[in-house]
Amino acid sequence: MKGHTSVFRWIWVGACIVSQENKIVGIGYNGMPNGCDDNLLPWSRSADDRLNTKYPYVCHAELNAIMNKNSADVKGCTMYVALFPCNECAKLIIQAGEC
Ligand SMILES: [Zn+2]
Numbered sequence: 001m002k003g004h005t006s007v008f009r010w011i012w013v014g015a016c017i018v019s020q021e022n023k024i025v026g027i028g029y030n031g032m033p034n035g036c037d038d039n040l041l042p043w044s045r046s047a048d049d050r051l052n053t054k055y056p057y058v059c060h061a062e063l064n065a066i067m068n069k070n071s072a073d074v075k076g077c078t079m080y081v082a083l084f085p086c087n088e089c090a091k092l093i094i095q096a097g098e099c
Contacts, residue, residue, distance in 0.1 A: 015061035015081045017069055025071040028064025032057055062089035066096045073097070 017026035032041050036057070043054045050056060062085050066074075075097040085093060 013061045013082045015065040015079055017065050017074055017077050017079050019071070019074075020076050025074060025077060026065045026069030028061045028066070028068055030058055030061050031064065033059055060086065060089050063092055066092055069096075 013030040015026075015028045016024060019025050032038050041054070041057050042052050044052060045054065047053050062079065062081060065079065071077075077097075079093055
């Protein structure tokens with residue numbers, strides 16, 4: 001059952017990078033860093049100690065889409081995201097060349 005809930009967490013937020021020819025060049029979902037067990041790290045939104053929330057650990061969909069892209073150059077590409085990007089992802093998107 002725990003595995004099922006972690007899958008649903010990933011579906012919450014997704015990002016997709018699309019080329020000027022409307023071809024998908026990268027996708028990403030919110031998730032824990034590669035190699036980290038989703039069932040061992042916290043997914044809480046609030047806790048007395050911030051280290052017991054998901055925020056210090058989770059990799060945002062935008063970050064994962066950029067890291068997973070299959071094209072070295074994404075200049076002129078468009079990123080579609082489920083939610084408005086946070087300030088850290090906005091910087092990543094700009095630095096990756098998507099605007
Ligand atoms: Zn973000």
